[in-house]
Amino acid sequence: MNERILLKNVGASGSHKIDAYLSSGGYKALEKALRTLKPDQVIEMVKKSDLRGRGGAGFPTGLKWSFIPKGVQGPRYLCCNADEGEPGTFKDRVIMENDPHLLLEGIALSCYALAIETAYIYIRGEFIFGAERLLSAICESEARGFLGDDILGSGFNLKIHVHRGGGSYICGEETALLESLEGKRGEPRLKPPFPASVGLYGRPTVINNVETLANIPYIVMNGPEKFASIGTKRNTGTKLFAVSGHVNKPGVYELPLGVSLRRLLFEFAGGMKNGRNLKAVFPGGSSTPVVTPEHLDVPLDFDSLVAAGTMLGSGAVIVMDDTTCMVRIALRLTEFYRHESCGQCTPCREGLGWMVKVLERIEAGKGSPGDVELLIDICSDISTKTLCPLGDAAIIPAQSTIRSFRDEYDLHIKTGGCPFAPECPATEGSLGA
Amino acid sequence: MFAGCQQCRLLAWGMEMAKKKEFSQEALKEIETIVASYPVKQSAVLPLLHLAQREFGFIDDETVELIAGVLGIKPIQVEQALGSYSIFHRVPHGKYVIQVCTNISCSLLGAEEILCHLEKRLGVNRDSTTPDGLVTLKTVECLGSCGTAPVMTINDTYYENLSIDKVETILHEVGV
Numbered sequence: 001m002n003e004r005i006l007l008k009n010v011g012a013s014g015s016h017k018i019d020a021y022l023s024s025g026g027y028k029a030l031e032k033a034l035r036t037l038k039p040d041q042v043i044e045m046v047k048k049s050d051l052r053g054r055g056g057a058g059f060p061t062g063l064k065w066s067f068i069p070k071g072v073q074g075p076r077y078l079c080c081n082a083d084e085g086e087p088g089t090f091k092d093r094v095i096m097e098n099d100p101h102l103l104l105e106g107i108a109l110s111c112y113a114l115a116i117e118t119a120y121i122y123i124r125g126e127f128i129f130g131a132e133r134l135l136s137a138i139c140e141s142e143a144r145g146f147l148g149d150d151i152l153g154s155g156f157n158l159k160i161h162v163h164r165g166g167g168s169y170i171c172g173e174e175t176a177l178l179e180s181l182e183g184k185r186g187e188p189r190l191k192p193p194f195p196a197s198v199g200l201y202g203r204p205t206v207i208n209n210v211e212t213l214a215n216i217p218y219i220v221m222n223g224p225e226k227f228a229s230i231g232t233k234r235n236t237g238t239k240l241f242a243v244s245g246h247v248n249k250p251g252v253y254e255l256p257l258g259v260s261l262r263r264l265l266f267e268f269a270g271g272m273k274n275g276r277n278l279k280a281v282f283p284g285g286s287s288t289p290v291v292t293p294e295h296l297d298v299p300l301d302f303d304s305l306v307a308a309g310t311m312l313g314s315g316a317v318i319v320m321d322d323t324t325c326m327v328r329i330a331l332r333l334t335e336f337y338r339h340e341s342c343g344q345c346t347p348c349r350e351g352l353g354w355m356v357k358v359l360e361r362i363e364a365g366k367g368s369p370g371d372v373e374l375l376i377d378i379c380s381d382i383s384t385k386t387l388c389p390l391g392d393a394a395i396i397p398a399q400s401t402i403r404s405f406r407d408e409y410d411l412h413i414k415t416g417g418c419p420f421a422p423e424c425p426a427t428e429g430s431l432g433a
Numbered sequence: 434m435f436a437g438c439q440q441c442r443l444l445a446w447g448m449e450m451a452k453k454k455e456f457s458q459e460a461l462k463e464i465e466t467i468v469a470s471y472p473v474k475q476s477a478v479l480p481l482l483h484l485a486q487r488e489f490g491f492i493d494d495e496t497v498e499l500i501a502g503v504l505g506i507k508p509i510q511v512e513q514a515l516g517s518y519s520i521f522h523r524v525p526h527g528k529y530v531i532q533v534c535t536n537i538s539c540s541l542l543g544a545e546e547i548l549c550h551l552e553k554r555l556g557v558n559r560d561s562t563t564p565d566g567l568v569t570l571k572t573v574e575c576l577g578s579c580g581t582a583p584v585m586t587i588n589d590t591y592y593e594n595l596s597i598d599k600v601e602t603i604l605h606e607v608g609v
């Protein structure tokens with residue numbers, strides 16, 4: 001039986017209410033930390049647990065925290081990144097809607113560790129229900145003395161605010177998030193300086209993903225060793241895998257890091273829809289290189305997926321069967337990233353528009369020999385030449401589908417049409433079904 | 434017809450002034466709480482844009498000035514932020530705004546058929562409003578609901594696991 005850290009309360013009736021949370025041992029970790037642990041001890045526990053950021057980059061959380069300068073006077077902030085926007089990702093929403101107190105307790109523990117008194121949850125604008133759930137949870141929690149002033153008589157104060165975004169993908173990038181929170185355009189900042197020293201309002205700021213923070217209560221309550229015993233070496237704990245696409249049982253599954261793609265898809269997600277054959281999978285969101293059935297036994301963890309030429313990303317597993325046209329997939333996703341490019345950097349702003357044009361003509365059967373080479377060229381002109389990771393993310397759908405399905409691109413060009421003809425001729429850049 | 438009459442002109446001017454957009458008393462109270470959440474007033478731009486959209490339905494130049502006035506910043510600062518967020522409507526829209534997600538997971542499971550069906554059923558193309566002003570049909574990027582694809586929203590409500598039959602039932606319930 002797999003232990004559940006993040007979804008243990010999800011599914012129970014009224015799981016979003018504080019009474020349900022308290023009856024399952026909620027806020028006990030906060031109580032333990034405030035009564036028996038020094039802030040540094042909490043940081044030490046998180047370091048020892050080897051917890052890595054669940055937002056996509058997999059950076060060690062304890063290490064990130066240690067970059068916050070010590071002994072600096074004045075305010076410092078924690079921002080919870082709840083701007084879940086990577087296509088295929090819907091895991092943080094489950095926590096915020098069903099177990100908001102778990103996130104609040106995680107934030108409270110992190111703020112206690114880092115001597116932070118103000119935290120902002122930056123939640124994507126469309127998650128109105130999640131934002132309401134968080135707001136009511138904050139009220140409940142303040143009323144019971146778990147948030148607010150002099151928490152549990154410890155002298156520690158914490159105010160958590162919920163800030164709704166405006167439907168902009170790039171605000172999930174941490175410095176764009178800070179700009180957005182300051183009421184400006186959501187445009188990434190040049191780094192360094194890093195947010196740990198110059199962040200929100202120019203103050204030291206730590207930014208962590210919802211799922212990352214939701215792990216903290218378990219680590220504090222059960223000890224870092226217990227947490228590190230789950231998963232694999234350097235890839236500790238469980239992970240929320242958000243499975244979507246052509247599977248029988250799409251949904252969010254909490255499994256130890258290192259579980260194989262095969263087990264996730266066939267044991268948990270119910271196998272392929274309509275009994276069709278698996279063609280390709282984005283293993284960690286639409287900006288992680290596609291893998292093919294030969295990768296089914298690769299362990300789903302940060303390091304193994306990098307070794308396999310891809311990434312764990314946000315854990316959004318998008319599954320495609322053999323009826324899927326990979327050129328269409330690349331086109332639709334490149335259009336998305338072009339739409340979300342903030343426009344600051346020329347390679348990203350202009351290059352993605354150009355890629356869309358080339359992909360459109362290949363998909364429409366009007367591609368010419370040399371178009372695929374042109375795409376590869378544009379990708380290399382965008383790669384590593386932008387302020388933020390969006391440029392590198394945006395080229396991955398085209399780059400990785402060319403790498404794994406080059407013959408499909410060539411077939412479009414050679415036959416002058418899409419072998420997976422769409423059912424709706426009015427479509428532009430959609431995938432059909 | 435009384436265009437020449439001074440009194441009528443004044444009356445018309447008065448009515449125009451009376452129509453000037455203002456936040457309601459409750460909204461102003463809410464704004465006070467929002468502004469207090471941040472050490473810098475400009476941070477309240479996004480929350481106030483959300484609030485203004487709820488109050489007035491869309492964000493026009495007058496609303497931009499109104500928000501700038503409340504926060505004591507320049508209208509261009511509000512305008513700059515506004516331009517980078519897709520959630521805000523700059524022009525009036527239908528009573529119901531239907532947004533169909535066309536990103537990857539939804540498209541894999543038939544979002545395009547749903548969209549084509551809605552276009553035929555409502556008699557409008559995507560990104561336009563029915564002549565009676567009842568419905569605006571739009572496409573939208575990933576709504577973060579990929580496990581229950583295909584997905585659409587009507588105003589702020591998510592409708593998930595869509596099929597054409599289910600869309601019909603929903604439209605019937607909503608009264609479209």
